[in-house]
Amino acid sequence: MAGIGEWIKRKRFATAGHVGMLEERMAAISSEIGELRDSSAQTQDAVTQTQDAVTQTQDAVTQTLRHVGELEKTAADTREAAAFARRALEISTAGDGISLATSEHERKSDEEWFAAHYVDAADQLLGFIAASGLGIGGREVADVGSGDGIIDLALATRGAPSRLVGFDVSPTDVGELQLAAQAAGVDGVPDNLSFAESGIDSIPAADESFDVVVTWSVFEHVSEPLAMLKEIRRILRPDGFLFLQLWPFYYSDHGGHLWLTHGGGFPHLLSPNDEIIASLEGKTGTDARRPADDEYLSLNRLTLNELHELMREAGLGVRRAELISETVNLPNDISADLPLSDLLTSGVKLLAVPSPV
Numbered sequence: 001m002a003g004i005g006e007w008i009k010r011k012r013f014a015t016a017g018h019v020g021m022l023e024e025r026m027a028a029i030s031s032e033i034g035e036l037r038d039s040s041a042q043t044q045d046a047v048t049q050t051q052d053a054v055t056q057t058q059d060a061v062t063q064t065l066r067h068v069g070e071l072e073k074t075a076a077d078t079r080e081a082a083a084f085a086r087r088a089l090e091i092s093t094a095g096d097g098i099s100l101a102t103s104e105h106e107r108k109s110d111e112e113w114f115a116a117h118y119v120d121a122a123d124q125l126l127g128f129i130a131a132s133g134l135g136i137g138g139r140e141v142a143d144v145g146s147g148d149g150i151i152d153l154a155l156a157t158r159g160a161p162s163r164l165v166g167f168d169v170s171p172t173d174v175g176e177l178q179l180a181a182q183a184a185g186v187d188g189v190p191d192n193l194s195f196a197e198s199g200i201d202s203i204p205a206a207d208e209s210f211d212v213v214v215t216w217s218v219f220e221h222v223s224e225p226l227a228m229l230k231e232i233r234r235i236l237r238p239d240g241f242l243f244l245q246l247w248p249f250y251y252s253d254h255g256g257h258l259w260l261t262h263g264g265g266f267p268h269l270l271s272p273n274d275e276i277i278a279s280l281e282g283k284t285g286t287d288a289r290r291p292a293d294d295e296y297l298s299l300n301r302l303t304l305n306e307l308h309e310l311m312r313e314a315g316l317g318v319r320r321a322e323l324i325s326e327t328v329n330l331p332n333d334i335s336a337d338l339p340l341s342d343l344l345t346s347g348v349k350l351l352a353v354p355s356p357v
């Protein structure tokens with residue numbers, strides 16, 4: 001029988017074996033803990049990266065939505081401009097400075113009138129200036145003879161001048177213009193556009209205070225053309241320019257402004273003046289804001305060469321010009337004394353710069 005010493009020895013041996021196993025197990029557990037720590041750190045990194053990615057995605061989504069909004073606005077603006085352009089195209093008459101009535105004797109609807117000025121006239125004006133290598137963007141612009149202001153509304157928006165002032169002897173009615181813009185579904189009078197009353201031979205503006213002067217379908221009505229041209233020269237800066245459109249010249253087919261009331265070609269050159277004036281009594285002119293007889297009597301009968309002569313005298317040198325002409329049938333009884341060049345010259349678009357006087 002084994003003694004107590006032998007039993008203790010065996011027990012010690014067994015216990016030492018057990019301790020060894022426990023130490024091995026502890027080492028394994030420590031290693032597992034280390035691995036788990038590493039894995040946890042990696043998971044934390046992954047979580048951080050995922051959060052960054054989520055933030056970036058959110059930013060990208062926000063930017064994309066903003067871009068979509070901008071594109072939608074551009075698309076809406078483009079749709080609106082295209083609709084106007086389509087309407088203007090439908091009613092415009094080839095070559096005219098401004099579209100005539102849909103057919104002679106028929107007044108344009110408000111919508112057609114708005115489109116003819118807001119799109120057609122403004123396009124022609126900006127296009128002619130651009131083709132001359134010039135522009136009105138960021139510049140101070142005066143319009144002499146702003147009328148109902150529709151052209152100026154388009155120029156102030158699309159041409160982006162820093163300031164546009166529309167002058168007229170019959171001041172533009174801003175309330176009416178706002179209503180017209182509203183009815184046409186376009187933005188109203190912007191901050192860079194204002195209107196002021198001018199005199200028949202004076203413009204209330206300081207010397208050399210504008211970079212650009214424009215005038216559209218006005219100079220056939222101006223009673224003191226030389227004085228007004230000198231005023232334009234005075235308010236223009238030395239490096240500025242004038243864009244002038246005149247349509248229709250008096251001796252051309254439509255020169256009497258009688259297309260709403262009289263048939264045939266050149267009616268104003270075929271009947272005595274007093275007969276024409278009597279026939280216009282109580283009627284509205286081609287400019288719906290004006291009585292027809294008043295409009296007729298305002299025509300100054302300038303020819304293209306006379307206009308050019310007055311411009312030279314005022315110190316304005318023509319640098320680019322485009323004739324507006326059309327094929328006409330000349331009535332039998334039209335005066336043979338009238339120069340053919342005047343009968344055929346419907347209008348002109350020109351660009352002039354200050355020259356020494």
Ligand SMILES: C[S@@+](CC[C@H](N)C(=O)[O-])C[C@H]1O[C@@H](n2cnc3c(N)ncnc32)[C@H](O)[C@@H]1O
Nearest residue numbers: 144145146147168169170200216217218221222
């Ligand atoms: C046929 S309208 C043209 C208006 C505008 N430019 C347009 O095309 O719609 C002619 C304009 O010239 C204006 N007018 C006539 N003589 C003028 C002058 N000396 N100075 C400024 N405006 C004048 C008239 O009051 C009228 O509004």
